[in-house]
Amino acid sequence: MKPYKLKEIAHFLGGTVIGDPEAMVTHPAGIREATPGAITFLANPKYAPELATTKATAAIVGPDITEAPCALIKVDNPDLAFAKIVAHLAGVTPKPELGTHRKAIVSRYATLGKDTRIGAGAIVEAGAVIGDRCTIYPGAYVGYGAVLGDDCTLYPGVVIYHNISLGNRVSVHANAVIGSDGFGYAWDGTKHAKIPQVGTVKIGDDVEIGAGVAIDRARFGETVIGPGTKVDNLVQIAHNVKIGAHALIVAQVGIAGSTELGNGVVVGGQVGFAGHLKIGDRAMFMAQSGVNKSVPAGESWSGTPAMPHKQWLDKERNQKKVSGLRDTVKKLEERIAALEAKLGESEK
């Protein structure tokens, strides 16, 4: 990263400098690890005390911070601003060379767009279509008839099964699998007979898929991941699931067959969804919840089985009070016994 003046950065971000606008920074860093020459940021108020002791030359902060031992660049959204700086100023991920590596294995019946990069050992089967400026890292696999839009990236070891379609600007991290058979069997009296999975998977524009994710193809029709949705590592998405736009699915979530998640849904890590549910737009789920009911739009649910978050908080609170309740009941029992004894006496 070449050195930048704080006033240049503030200009780029539309922010204002407090301190020396001519001070130079050379690299981004975390608030604790920062050394002189670094630019850091403060987004989470939890870390505010660490601003007082940071060694950074400058920090990007929100409107309510006014004092620090370093220069400040004030912006509306420090998190986003810092992301822009890192992307703009820092280095980029290394990629395979432009063109098709001589040890890539690309079918003569595949179609490649302009300025694609296909790494060594990558495989592109017959009928596949790779859009402009796509990057296929070494060892990735694009199956028969699969279609990638423009500007897609497949990291090493990614497997795209036959006839799957990806939109534009889709990134898929290493060893993720898209289009494996859904888990469907019918007992035929002696064994689980396989139900053919002849559908596909459709991934929208601007989707990012994490490492080791598994997304099954539909029984028929499509498994769908909507545009702008982000899926973290090791998530399981079963056949015929449909996820809307701009959802966030954190690591190790599992979504069973035919369940539909709306737009903007946010799902914490390790949550499980039963099959055939409908989850409304912008619903949110606490990590590790087990969801076995459909959920209306905009609600926050928690727990296993999941319930509205407030109800879950009540339940948790009540459980904590059970031991107090047992003490209360014991005391009431003694008071009743005393009353009974007295009344017995007074009757004598």
Place this chain on the structure above:
Amino acid sequence: MKPYKLKEIAHFLGGTVIGDPEAMVTHPAGIREATPGAITFLANPKYAPELATTKATAAIVGPDITEAPCALIKVDNPDLAFAKIVAHLAGVTPKPELGTHRKAIVSRYATLGKDTRIGAGAIVEAGAVIGDRCTIYPGAYVGYGAVLGDDCTLYPGVVIYHNISLGNRVSVHANAVIGSDGFGYAWDGTKHAKIPQVGTVKIGDDVEIGAGVAIDRARFGETVIGPGTKVDNLVQIAHNVKIGAHALIVAQVGIAGSTELGNGVVVGGQVGFAGHLKIGDRAMFMAQSGVNKSVPAGESWSGTPAMPHKQWLDKERNQKKVSGLRDTVKKLEERIAALEAKLGESEK
């Protein structure tokens, strides 16, 4: 798919047509997505209302459905019948060409059966034995001395470690791993010393393994998956686990070391089993359960820690009543106070 007459399909399925037996269908489809020319089916009663509005030309249904806006083919098991139709009539998954691709890397000390298909970039190590009609997709790896029966399929990126054995008709989906070292260490006073994992994994006939699954080799002896068992995506099976025949293990389940599951066991998604348990035949487990006890044959268990399903339902019900109980106790307290006051007065 070439067009078929309904009477041809009914004949193939052993079913009966209600409606025009000469009507033609050209493709399978879901009940909601179906368009004219499609054949659909109704297995789950939940979807019965949708039959009234389907656009399909025909639907495969069970014995109790008698009316619909489309033609009907009545059979005993519509789910299974539809699976047969899809498999029989629809296209099949594309495969590598017959023979060994010139960019596959097959040891001269490996043994290949008749009519095998070994894709580009696939690796078969010395001592491996590949049965007749096996399909090894590009990028799959068969380790030293591993043995595959006849008609097996390894999808791209599958890793079969050394000396693992697979039965006949075993399918393993992309990026699954069979035969990695079990997780075993002994503290030697200064560090976790590795316990060598010198056993193997034995996969029975007709097993299907999902994408991204990890099955560890035994410490010694065998980790076993019984014939006809189906394992969904991202399941973890530890060393020395033994699973019986015809079990269903849904996605993201984890089974700790040396636990044994009987025949026909059904395990919901994200369930965890502690080590060294014995789970009887046909036992069933609700999704996300945490099983830390052995379970007798035929029982249904739920919850964390898991308990018999009825007991779990009681527990859940009781928890919901705790807040009512607190109200009740509060009222009792008031009535006792009133009684005490009265009795105090009457004694005066």
Place this chain on the structure above:
Amino acid sequence: MKPYKLKEIAHFLGGTVIGDPEAMVTHPAGIREATPGAITFLANPKYAPELATTKATAAIVGPDITEAPCALIKVDNPDLAFAKIVAHLAGVTPKPELGTHRKAIVSRYATLGKDTRIGAGAIVEAGAVIGDRCTIYPGAYVGYGAVLGDDCTLYPGVVIYHNISLGNRVSVHANAVIGSDGFGYAWDGTKHAKIPQVGTVKIGDDVEIGAGVAIDRARFGETVIGPGTKVDNLVQIAHNVKIGAHALIVAQVGIAGSTELGNGVVVGGQVGFAGHLKIGDRAMFMAQSGVNKSVPAGESWSGTPAMPHKQWLDKERNQKKVSGLRDTVKKLEERIAALEAKLGESEK
């Protein structure tokens, strides 16, 4: 394995023979599966009754076992002793040949140490450094600028992203991914804008990583796995997580961003940690716990949300007593009603 006399094995282990020191054993086996000629062991007292019926020629046991139908070798730690015997006497995992396979793809700008083994189809990118005696199995990928210490092993399908560093004697099992992008986005008003993940991952000496594990690179700085730590299959480790030395992380655990685990922490299977927590040295977590608070050193926590194990046991016990409590309260209600009736009468 060549035959050994029991006195040779006892000498190697520093143990003493009870029985015929000249008896020969040829292979290790489990206590139940053992046949004549086998040497077995007893570490878990749970299996003590099986010693009485084992067919093994000899068993390695602890100080308190004195009688068995087979010869005994008494040692302090039978588990560790047996591990040593298996490692010393049994065969080893087959490896690629010394040198670089002619179908490996190693950049001319990569640096290889002495006596490395690089298998067919393995890929080593420009700027990567591979230490002495490393083994890279077929199909593994080492990204641009990644650094491996000495004596590391990457099994097939492992993906090491750019600029990641591994210490000495690190083993990574098949299809694990180290260095994928952390899951970080900032809402920019219309979409989740990607926060660049420009940090790295640093893996200490003697770490073992299981199959299918995903470890994300830091947003900036480092995601750290300390020396001697062992990570089981399908674990998710998010960006900027720091794990200390000699920790044990069992399968399918998920650790959210920036959480720090101390030295010697032990985490049961399927546990989830929220982000930004600090977990003290030697803390332990029961399987499936959901940890949303920082935990002091040395404590055992359980449940979701996790709490100290004793508190969790109380909670579980109280929950079981709720149904008894409801019966008690019902009876108290009757007694109060009786008292009220009596007092009413006595007032008349």
